[in-house]
Amino acid sequence: MKRTRDAIPSNNAWMQALLAALSPLATIAVVVVLWWCCKVLFEIESFILPSPFEVARAFADDPRPFLIGSLESATSAAFGFGIAAIAGILLASVLSLSRRVERSVYPLTLFFQMVPLIAVAPLLVVWLGYGRPAIIASAAIVSVFPVIANTLSGLRSADPQLLELFNLLRAGRVRTWWSLALPSAVPSIVTGLRIAAGLASIGTIAGEFIAGIGGERAPLGVLVMTGLRTFRTDRVFVAVLLAALVGFVVFGCVGLLSRLLLRRWLA
Amino acid sequence: MNDRPAIAVQEVSRQFRDTRVVDRVSFDLRSGGCIALVGPSGCGKTTILRMIGGLDEPSTGSIAIEEGGAAFVFQEPRLLPWLTLLDNVALPLRLRGVSKRDARARAMDSIAMVKLSEACHRTPTQLSGGMRMRASLARALVARPRVLLLDEPMSSLDEVTRHELDEELRELWERHRITILLVTHSVPEAAYLAEEILVFSPRPARIVARIPTPSGNRDASAWTSSALNDTVRAASEALLAAIAADARGRKLA
Missing domain, CATH: 3.40.50.300 (P-loop containing nucleotide triphosphate hydrolases)
Structure with a gap:
């Protein structure tokens, strides 16, 4: 059989990809082992620090509420992120059309960034009631600012030479925005969306702490609180880990979509 | 006269x-x-x-x-990097509200004038310096100045x-x-x-x-x-x- 010359390098490439995938897993394994060692060596009570096995068992014994909770939280995070993305891009675009409007409204959007979410969440309950709308609102509020800030700076980054061209071709403001400023801003917008994706899942869990409803379809934030109240620290751990996983998934989806989008821009 | x-x-x-x-x-x-x-x-x-x-x-x-x-051809080609050659050339017409179909058809004529028809679906990064300049010229010609x-x-x-x-x-x-x-x-x-x-x-x-x-x-x-x-x-x-x-x-x- 004939062997091609690059058979060995491509094999190597495979190995490298495998190693790249394995090395973070190895780090996680080390952390889990350390965690277990601490627990055993210092004889820590399970309600303070459950062992990795106890956490795994807590999930395996009764996975249903955790899976439902993850789905609930992921849905809220996705909606919150979507609203923040659309509202953020639109608001930044409106702001960028007029310097004066931008100067008067931008500080207000900064306020959104500065206000502690935990302090606003009770108000969201007052306005939207307990449950999903308040949770989505909470996710949207924390994640909207990076979208606005990055979109604005991206819209301003359009090449002055191309702006001159558009000026020469007598393109109106809206046309210039659509055909020049917005496409130029895509890389910055994507950066903003990536940050927002991470923040949206944090906002979701925080919102659920305050506005979440327990019961059959309790989201992860509520499962954390119930675990605490019933001294089931193992269940708290499961919910926290799943919350992190939800964050990863939302972040990963946005990252994947943005890579597809950017391929055209960076090509 | x-x-x-x-x-x-x-x-x-x-x-x-x-x-x-x-x-x-x-x-x-x-x-x-x-x-x-x-x-x-x-x-x-x-x-x-x-x-x-x-x-x-x-x-x-x-x-x-x-x-x-008058149409202006700059020292630099000034093409939009996210558009194909065809859409770059059609841009002046699109900005005047000409429909996409008509603009593209007229852009094709203009691209033919600078002998770039083969490359009309490439993006600017896929063009050589000379081709980019031709594209810029085609864009200037597209509105029949x-x-x-x-x-x-x-x-x-x-x-x-x-x-x-x-x-x-x-x-x-x-x-x-x-x-x-x-x-x-x-x-x-x-x-x-x-x-x-x-x-x-x-x-x-x-x-x-x-x-x-x-x-x-x-x-x-x-x-x-x-x-x-x-x-x-x-x-x-x-x-x-x-x-x-x-x-x-x-x-x-």
């Missing part, structure tokens, strides 16, 4: 704060004619072109330009590509009789393309010589013809004399 010139520049000066960049420049460009502005780099000839194109205003003097619009303003369009190209594009530009001008005003720092290019060369002094730009070029068709062999060489020599001498006079003036001051 319409005797009014396509571009009439009268006593135009341009002052940026304390610096005078353009000093009382006057010339007429007949409809269908081609004039080249030649001068040392940074002398202000681009400023003259920008004022004619409406990108800048003269401080004093007046500029009249034929109706029907009466006047074409070219600002050192070939300056970033290599010698061979430059010659090739100069020959095609001359062909386009002879066939379509577009009025062309060309800024360049290459005297041979000016002599090859234009009917008349205006030689400018170093800043502030003043016309120091008006040199007509030999009439008649140009083919590739024209580059080395003796008539053209005489023109090139005359223009170069005028240019060097202006630079020398400017240097002497500076030394005295």
